[in-house]
Amino acid sequence: MRARPYATTNPHRLAAALLQVAARSGLDSASVREVASEAGVSIGAVQHHFPTKDEMLAFAFRALADRVLGRLSSTDPDIDPSRTLFAALSQLLPLDEQRASEAQVMAAFAVRAATSPPLGAIRHATLFTMRTGLSAVLIRMGTPEPETRATLLLAAVNGLALDAIASPALYPPEFLTHSLHTQIQLALADG
Amino acid sequence: MRARPYATTNPHRLAAALLQVAARSGLDSASVREVASEAGVSIGAVQHHFPTKDEMLAFAFRALADRVLGRLSSTDPDIDPSRTLFAALSQLLPLDEQRASEAQVMAAFAVRAATSPPLGAIRHATLFTMRTGLSAVLIRMGTPEPETRATLLLAAVNGLALDAIASPALYPPEFLTHSLHTQIQLALADG
Numbered sequence: 360m361r362a363r364p365y366a367t368t369n370p371h372r373l374a375a376a377l378l379q380v381a382a383r384s385g386l387d388s389a390s391v392r393e394v395a396s397e398a399g400v401s402i403g404a405v406q407h408h409f410p411t412k413d414e415m416l417a418f419a420f421r422a423l424a425d426r427v428l429g430r431l432s433s434t435d436p437d438i439d440p441s442r443t444l445f446a447a448l449s450q451l452l453p454l455d456e457q458r459a460s461e462a463q464v465m466a467a468f469a470v471r472a473a474t475s476p477p478l479g480a481i482r483h484a485t486l487f488t489m490r491t492g493l494s495a496v497l498i499r500m501g502t503p504e505p506e507t508r509a510t511l512l513l514a515a516v517n518g519l520a521l522d523a524i525a526s527p528a529l530y531p532p533e534f535l536t537h538s539l540h541t542q543i544q545l546a547l548a549d550g
Numbered sequence: 551m552r553a554r555p556y557a558t559t560n561p562h563r564l565a566a567a568l569l570q571v572a573a574r575s576g577l578d579s580a581s582v583r584e585v586a587s588e589a590g591v592s593i594g595a596v597q598h599h600f601p602t603k604d605e606m607l608a609f610a611f612r613a614l615a616d617r618v619l620g621r622l623s624s625t626d627p628d629i630d631p632s633r634t635l636f637a638a639l640s641q642l643l644p645l646d647e648q649r650a651s652e653a654q655v656m657a658a659f660a661v662r663a664a665t666s667p668p669l670g671a672i673r674h675a676t677l678f679t680m681r682t683g684l685s686a687v688l689i690r691m692g693t694p695e696p697e698t699r700a701t702l703l704l705a706a707v708n709g710l711a712l713d714a715i716a717s718p719a720l721y722p723p724e725f726l727t728h729s730l731h732t733q734i735q736l737a738l739a740d741g
Binding site for chain 1: 576577578661662663678705719728733
């Protein structure tokens with residue numbers, strides 16, 4: 360019987376290790392060597408699952424985007440649509456430790472997507488899904504210019520997250536939630 | 551007479567070279583070696599001006615932030631405040647090649663600022679200056695909640711820029727300018 364040296368890990372565990380390294384030290388630090396060390400496996404075990412760093416990054420970005428999109432789309436619809444929008448969009452703000460890590464790594468991937476076509480394709484699909492979902496809510500409500508206002512809701516949240524991760528003192532959680540409530544109120548206004 | 555091997559370059563020229571490398575290949579690629587090659591000088595010449603990569607990055611980030619803030623603050627005030635706001639904030643959107651490069655590198659610095667205290671301090675000061683300037687305009691106009699709405703104007707623009715750099719097909723220039731006009735209109739609404 361042959362040994363199965365890679366049976367102790369799997370791509371999802373390696374992606375989780377990559378996200379931990381990236382949240383702590385930035386995405387640049389998420390090398391194959393660092394990810395192996397974080398996951399407690401050999402470099403060969405990482406390379407077995409991901410022959411190149413680009414493949415490892417793409418898998419981790421898709422896993423992160425899927426996790427966040429899953430939370431967004433499983434938001435329970437409230438009788439008040441502004442509360443439904445708040446529950447969904449607050450998933451993207453750094454309001455606790457987990458969301459702060461996610462926001463930071465999502466922004467890092469978004470930046471890297473500008474110079475990496477495979478990551479760009481994942482980013483594009485994620486933004487498209489989010490914008491379409493938000494537009495659908497605004498269309499059902501009869502909001503003027505639903506497509507533009509959905510884009511602005513998403514942009515305001517992504518921008519608040521980007522601004523907050525580097526300057527938490529300027530963006531405490533209660534200010535972030537108040538700002539999101541205000542943007543939703545503006546987006547749902549008539550005229 | 552001694553040779554002056556570093557007289558052919560200066561920190562500003564090196565910062566410009568760094569921004570070119572970062573816009574083309576990402577901020578990770580902006581190593582001392584790459585910046586020296588882009589500027590056509592020796593690695594020693596770069597190290598003479600910037601003993602560490604962190605110092606080089608901080609100088610380049612400050613130079614970029616100063617350039618963008620300079621353009622924002624030199625916007626001619628229009629009789630219509632929404633036009634003044636548009637002229638200032640459109641400086642931050644990737645509406646032409648120069649602003650696209652700037653937006654991409656600004657976002658890359660913003661992400662890196664989350665894990666680098668010296669870059670974080672520059673990002674903090676830049677955001678504070680922008681938010682304060684926008685608040686002042688809204689306060690003069692008697693807009694409700696000027697501080698929150700100024701934060702949202704800035705966040706929406708930073709978010710649009712972040713979303714557009716990785717997905718230009720979802721964010722063509724005319725859609726970006728329309729979205730900015732809409733956000734300004736929402737920010738200036740009563741109630």
